[in-house]
Amino acid sequence: MFSTCTTDTMASTESMMPSGCKIFTTMPDILFIPEFVFGGLVWTLVASTKVEPANPQGWVMFVSLFCFLFTTFWFFIFITGINQNSIWPSLDVGYHSLSAFFYLSAAVLLANVTIGKQGLDKVYQLDIAAVVMAFIVTLLYWIHAIFSAHRWKSS
Template sequence: MADFPGKVNTQTSSPQSQTEPMNIMNVSVDFNFIKSVTGILLLVEIAFGLLVWPLISSAFYWYPPAYGWVLFVSITLWIFTLALFTMLILGIRLKLPSIPWPITLLVFYVVASALYFTAFLANVVSIHYFQDATYNHLAAGAFFSVCVTVAYIASAVFAYLEWKGDGGNAAMTTVPV
């Protein structure tokens, strides 16, 4: 028993990163994101989406019930896309690495593409109710809704390519020596 030290410290320490609060407020604007394909597509989706819902709401949209769906989809996705653009340009994607961003963006763009496509179809099918001055507003809304749909599909394709090129399977990317 003489060999056993008299004072033994049995306390364990935790890493400092777990006890410190996460600092999200330290964000910076990434102007290179605007020059990327994803940034340009998001700006196109915001701009054309901003044209869709005012054009629809300026007509008598309550007459055929399908325009309620068109307005819901266009306004909701415009707000979500604006929020996503803000998050990506401020670099919050890098501040929250626990979120699987490639698959999250892919799911968002695929769902947005499907919803906007149904809104486009509802818009096109319901135009025949109008033969007055609002016909042009609804036709322009249909045109811009198909443009937004194509932009969301293109974003979904680029998100899919980012997801597949991310190297998510660690077993396939490691090389034994």
């Protein structure tokens, strides 16, 4: 039922999707870790600043929180081996493409808000860091989506 960190030939015969500890050694699944780290940083940095104006910053918070929680859920699906069905490669591409698109929109909005705050706020450096991290997370999700699409096409 659940795969372990030992050598498991069942996963390789059913699907090209890794499970268990193999996700820490395969591309694009190794990207889960930096997606957690940088996505969590975006969430933390935006949450620690003054949420003004509320509308764009609210979208950034929604995207960072949604992607962080859903990536955690996705990670547990992969680690437990539930992803061994033929539909999972396409779901993986879809999720990471949607996340990349969401993060791109959030990063652009966050950059626009940050440019408007230049020199007006003491936490301007936190806003700059959040923008940089948001674009890094966008890049990570796009790379994950591209490699997942390659895996989907070859499966």
